[in-house]
Structures are given as structure tokens and as C-alpha cells.
Amino acid sequence: MTALLLFVAVVGVLVCLGCLVGIASPATLLGVVRSIISRPGLGWAVVGVRFPIGIVLILAAPASLFPLMFRIIGVLAILETLVLALVGRARIIKVLAWFADRPANAVRALLIFGFAFGAFLVYGTGVV
Numbered sequence: 001m002t003a004l005l006l007f008v009a010v011v012g013v014l015v016c017l018g019c020l021v022g023i024a025s026p027a028t029l030l031g032v033v034r035s036i037i038s039r040p041g042l043g044w045a046v047v048g049v050r051f052p053i054g055i056v057l058i059l060a061a062p063a064s065l066f067p068l069m070f071r072i073i074g075v076l077a078i079l080e081t082l083v084l085a086l087v088g089r090a091r092i093i094k095v096l097a098w099f100a101d102r103p104a105n106a107v108r109a110l111l112i113f114g115f116a117f118g119a120f121l122v123y124g125t126g127v128v
Contacts, residue, residue: 004060005125008070011053012121019115026107030100037093047084054078066124073121 022029036046054077061070084092099107122128 002060002063004056005063005127007056008060008064009122009125009127012118012125015118015121016115019111019118022111023108023115026104026111030096033096037089037096040089047081050077050084051081054081060125064124065126070124
């Protein structure tokens with residue numbers, strides 16, 4: 001296993017853990033996300049982390065179990081970074097507010113997909 005695949009597996013585990021927190025308590029997860037986004041520098045740092053994760057996914061793709069999917073997800077992560085940078089913090093906050101207004105079970109349902117995504121990343125590295 002390469003260091004890149006190990007990094008992707010760690011990212012997948014962190015995604016799963018974050019989603020589990022949100023499934024257990026959507027209000028807690030949304031509060032944490034709001035507090036991060038409300039700090040100007042930290043919000044952009046979170047957006048900026050997606051770009052290197054996308055690069056790592058692309059670089060790790062050949063050694064993964066699903067090279068095409070890892071490449072696609074990596075490209076989407078990079079594009080997402082660009083879109084979030086263009087959209088700006090004010091609109092991101094509006095989308096977050098809209099998301100927070102959804103019923104708790106709807107938020108949980110979306111987080112189940114997020115958990116499945118994190119699990120896919122871990123599985124795709126071949127760690128499990």
C-alpha cells in the first residue's frame with residue numbers, strides 16, 4: 001500500500017466519522033460546520049483542503065481497486081474547489097442555512113450517502 005492510498009483511507013475514515021456524528025445528532029454537525037464557516041480564514045482553509053485531496057485521489061487512482069472512479073472523484077473534488085471559490089462564502093452560508101432547515105431525518109438520509117462514500121474510499125484503497 002502506498003502512502004497516497006493510506007491518506008485516502010484516512011480521509012474516508014474521517015468522512016465516515018463525521019457522517020456518524022451527523023447521523024447521531026444533525027444539529028451538532030451543523031453547529032460545527034457553521035462555526036468553521038463563520039471564521040473567514042478557516043472556511044477558506046476547508047475549501048482549500050479539497051483541492052489537494054482531489055490531487056491525491058488522482059495520483060492514488062492507479063494503485064486503487066477502482067482507478068476510474070478515484071480519478072473521477074479527484075477531478076470532481078478539484079472542480080468543487082473552483083466552484084466553491086467562485087460562489088463565495090455568503091452563498092455557501094445560504095446553502096448551509098437551507099440545509100439546516102431540512103427535517104432531521106432528511107439530513108440523516110443524506111449523511112448516510114456521505115457515510116457510504118467514505119466507506120467506498122476506504123474499501124477502494126484495499127485496506128479492508
